[in-house]
Amino acid sequence: MSFEYKVEGGDFTRAGYASSQVKKMLKQLGVESNIIKRVVVCLYEAEVNIVAHAYRGVIYITLSSESINMRLVDEGPGIPNIPLAMQKGYSTASREVREMGFGAGMGLPNIKDNADQFNLTSEVGKGTVLEITINLARQAA
């Protein structure tokens, strides 16, 4: 199954909608709660990244009983230095964004820690594509 969620840059009031929807679906599938938590953390962080940094974006979700693939494609300033952006604590978020409780510089590294597959590409002046895959099947004990 595939779903699409549009994200508007700068609209923090609606941030978290996609993760709530995805969370409900994963509960219906009976996915283990620690895996659901990893998916939600990744998706929420990534969604807020678009809201905080880009002009607009689309989240493409592909869901099967094996895995969930989340592709977040945004139109925005892009990331000039990806290795730097992947460092814990590095942030370009404005003071306003930080005051709202976002932008601690943990977003991308945290997503990577929680993802089974992580792929980040960006073009300065155009936008960023972040692809995250998380396996849903129960881990063999």
Add this chain to the structure above:
Amino acid sequence: MEKQFFHHALKIVEDACIGCSLCMRVCPTEALRIKGGKAHLIEDRCVDCGECYRKCPVHAIIIEQDDINRIFEYKHRIALVPAVIHGQFEKDVSMNEISTILKSMGFTWIYEVEHGAGVLKPAIEKLISDPTIPKPLISTYCPAVVRLIQVKFPSLTNNFAYVKAPLEMSAYYCRRVLRDLGYHNAEIGVFYVTPCAAKIAAVKAPVGDESSQITGVINMDLLFNRISKTLRNKAEYLSAEQSAVTLSPASMLWSLTNGEAVNIKGNTMAIDGMNNVIDFLEKLENDEITNVDFLELRACDEGCAGGVLLSSNRFLVAERLRNKAKNIISANPRSKGDSTPPIEAYFEYLMGKVKIMDEIKPRSMYSFSDNMEEAMKMMQKSRRLMCFLPGTDCGMCGTPGCQTLAEDIARHRAHISDCVFIRQNMEENGKLHPDTSKKIMKKIWGKENFEKNCFKKGAENESN
């Protein structure tokens, strides 16, 4: 072996139910359906919050209680009374007066539930300082919230504070005092005067805890009626002498919103009202909430002052209790001539009992199937059905909304032709005979709704 369902204190009286569907529309866990013109409960979804009980216009939803005569099976008959009783009456009714009335009903020892709150503060703070327990620690005080988390937010079951309620602590204390005097446990009956349905369910089938110390429950409204009657008839006697208040101000307010949270060290928050609690848990589950050590969550607006079995307005109850707490100069745990050792004397004993021993397990209500492939198929089916359902959430299918109908169909609990929009289309295309269509309508809403009835509420000759 796990019990399959929760014990429920809420029951639907079919004969009284008029199938108006108001309950179905307010249920926060989508646990109600209409079939044959009557409300039906999906038991493993109900958390006993009582929203349906509040809404029912014909009192067709009742809360079970124990037969008051059961108290006479015991030599010692203890009534545990919650502090919210004080806020029930316009007049300041003292504990002495309440005791007199309860004793006339046959109880031998009247004790206030919230005395048992004293041991909880250190027990909760100890858990907060334990780095192995995820934060925020979530209070287990409100049993409806505990069940809500089990069914709707299973991942948060790890955050529960495994401490028992003040009620259980007071019951341990009362039993211990009597045992120290040489009586056997079997001679002691502990009866709880409950402000809500969830507390009953928790006593009858404690989530996580092996067995309750409570023998039975008496509903608060029964006691309210007795006291109200006595107040009317014996106004003079009751307005006489006031007794010393024995609860501390903190204990007096424990059951109100923020009653726990303000007493716990660290960053604490208190949230009340079923929908507010659900919104907040949703955020918590998304990891949007940080820096909170302790969360007090109450299903009822204004905490237990809003309990479904209370008769007085919740805001008045809370205000009266706060005023009463303000006027407590010093907690005086003993009245003159009372030789019973106070609860404080058993602090160590109670601290040894305060922990909930069994695991409070998740009981997710969402999952379509234990098999993920199967669940995927059912989810696909329900999503495909949503392409055809109108999305109006009119409830005419007997479920709370289009999405619930789609899910029920995927679970083989309902049929696509239950939807009135779909039926209209089918009739137009000659795929459904109008007679069959009406039959379906009657199957959901019952025959009576098609007949003239001038006795119904709001009609010409309204009569109940």
